[in-house]
Amino acid sequence: MRSELLLIEKIELYIDGKLSPEETAIFENQLSEDASLREEVTLQRQIMGGIQRSLVKKELATAFIKYKTIALLWKLGVIGSGVITATIGIILLYNYLNTTAETTSPSTSEKPQLKTVLETKDTTLGFHTDSIIPVSLSTISEAGTNSYTPDKTATIKEEKPVSIKGVSSVDTTIKNETSAPKPVVVSSETRKNSSAVKNLSEKKKEQQLSTFFINPNAPVTWLGIDFTKAQFLDKDGNLKDGNNEQNEKISGAYFKEWNELIIAEKKRYDISGALRHEKITFTTDHINNMNDTIQIERLFVPDNSILNHLNSDDIQNLVNTYPLNEKQQGYGLVFIVESLDRQKKETNTWVTLIDIKSKQVLITEKMRANANGLGMRNFWARGFHNTINDLKERKYPEWQSKYKK
Amino acid sequence: MNDSEIVEHLKHNRNDKVLVILYKNLPVIKKMITSNGGNSEDAEDIFQEALIVLCMNVKKNGFTLSSKLSTYLYSICRYMWKDELKRRNKMVFSYTDTIKDTIDENALIAIQQEEQMKIAESVVKSLGERCKELLELFYSGKMKLKDIAEKMGYSSENTAKNQKYKCIETAKKNLREVNSNINTLTA
Numbered sequence: 001m002r003s004e005l006l007l008i009e010k011i012e013l014y015i016d017g018k019l020s021p022e023e024t025a026i027f028e029n030q031l032s033e034d035a036s037l038r039e040e041v042t043l044q045r046q047i048m049g050g051i052q053r054s055l056v057k058k059e060l061a062t063a064f065i066k067y068k069t070i071a072l073l074w075k076l077g078v079i080g081s082g083v084i085t086a087t088i089g090i091i092l093l094y095n096y097l098n099t100t101a102e103t104t105s106p107s108t109s110e111k112p113q114l115k116t117v118l119e120t121k122d123t124t125l126g127f128h129t130d131s132i133i134p135v136s137l138s139t140i141s142e143a144g145t146n147s148y149t150p151d152k153t154a155t156i157k158e159e160k161p162v163s164i165k166g167v168s169s170v171d172t173t174i175k176n177e178t179s180a181p182k183p184v185v186v187s188s189e190t191r192k193n194s195s196a197v198k199n200l201s202e203k204k205k206e207q208q209l210s211t212f213f214i215n216p217n218a219p220v221t222w223l224g225i226d227f228t229k230a231q232f233l234d235k236d237g238n239l240k241d242g243n244n245e246q247n248e249k250i251s252g253a254y255f256k257e258w259n260e261l262i263i264a265e266k267k268r269y270d271i272s273g274a275l276r277h278e279k280i281t282f283t284t285d286h287i288n289n290m291n292d293t294i295q296i297e298r299l300f301v302p303d304n305s306i307l308n309h310l311n312s313d314d315i316q317n318l319v320n321t322y323p324l325n326e327k328q329q330g331y332g333l334v335f336i337v338e339s340l341d342r343q344k345k346e347t348n349t350w351v352t353l354i355d356i357k358s359k360q361v362l363i364t365e366k367m368r369a370n371a372n373g374l375g376m377r378n379f380w381a382r383g384f385h386n387t388i389n390d391l392k393e394r395k396y397p398e399w400q401s402k403y404k405k
Numbered sequence: 406m407n408d409s410e411i412v413e414h415l416k417h418n419r420n421d422k423v424l425v426i427l428y429k430n431l432p433v434i435k436k437m438i439t440s441n442g443g444n445s446e447d448a449e450d451i452f453q454e455a456l457i458v459l460c461m462n463v464k465k466n467g468f469t470l471s472s473k474l475s476t477y478l479y480s481i482c483r484y485m486w487k488d489e490l491k492r493r494n495k496m497v498f499s500y501t502d503t504i505k506d507t508i509d510e511n512a513l514i515a516i517q518q519e520e521q522m523k524i525a526e527s528v529v530k531s532l533g534e535r536c537k538e539l540l541e542l543f544y545s546g547k548m549k550l551k552d553i554a555e556k557m558g559y560s561s562e563n564t565a566k567n568q569k570y571k572c573i574e575t576a577k578k579n580l581r582e583v584n585s586n587i588n589t590l591t592a
Binding site: 044050052064290292 | 427428
């Protein structure tokens, strides 16, 4: 293996441009003469590109969340600053009106009336009434009845909201200028929004599910039967009950056959009826490609102790790896096979509904079905047929009453 | 941060420092796409693809930026969106704007290679979590094999190296099969 390891390292250095000019020339000379080496380099370059792409996508996802958060905070800052500016404007207007009134008819008995007016306004705008009132009164008492100057107004009005940082600076200014505490309205909005962001995906999921059960025209894609996590209970790989029939050995070809069967016999394998959706698109290429990569021998288990090996998190993780068209919209239905149990003659399948674009699993539930029939293909196909029927008769109504809102 | 500084960060895998800055171009792309038959989500998808193309392309030897980064991204997005519209059998693109349909030649090659990279990405994903993690840690260039061995619980650097070799070989084998299937289908 040593020489293969060295070759891979050399190819990596070549692709990264880290070979010396002499080494590069020698390697390129080898490449021009050796077609298999050329293929190795092409494949290696492609794999490295695929890994880089995957890494960049992760970083982009993080950056996008940051970008959205900044945009949200910006909006909050603008709204918060608007509220603060409006409040200050109202306070100053009342001060100004009060000052004018006092100029024409100076009477100390009007101050409690002003307090009442301010209390009403403070409550509406969400400020701590107790803390804002002294501000107004102290401004009045500091300024005196006739000494209010437009300069103070200008200092406060000139504060421009830039971001949440801008909001803090406005707060500080207010505090310095008027000793007012920070308005409650900003912090409560922020808390609401962080909690809203937290629940966003759950709410979106609920909405998507509700839409699915309300709208029979919502686009649905049948993605196929995924065997990549399947465990076959029989150490020899004999999946057929051997009592009456000669055992057959499973091969990768069956995965494709079972998937093709569902498309070829749509009336019998009634996905459309089971989901109460007329427009079903059948796109099983991705799942077929994934099934093609299964190494059959590794799937067999000698006993049933590890047959229940999947949970809903595993299903989500698996769905995350699906090479789906990211531009595709709508819902996807996939059967993820957990086990084909020859002893009990049953299939265990995670019937899974997903949002194709986000790959979010909306519903996933393990369903057991009996398998029987003549020949390997028909024997296990019956299990999938029974699963679809069970979905149609029992599970769909159950889900509908649970998720339709 | 100016364009050449952003490119330098991208070249040296310091993407986290600049991707948020690049996202500031998204509103312009949204405007272009939503006024040409797409929606906001289309715009986000196309913009993400354009950023991937930029990040991949910038690392190639001899990459030079022949225009402003915003123009570069706009031209890639425009090209990709037109392509997507063709795929959807819709040609509603408005030609009233003044930006010509010019695109950097290297960017065009990178866009064409994107399909191959997507296939390779899905092949790597299908290898399983351990292999995927190992290869990602190694090829991100941020960790040495010795550290990867420690992080992933391999007994030695050599074990990690052998494991990496097996993962790469499996990936190549699967990719070879997928490529061959595609060739058969398109032949």
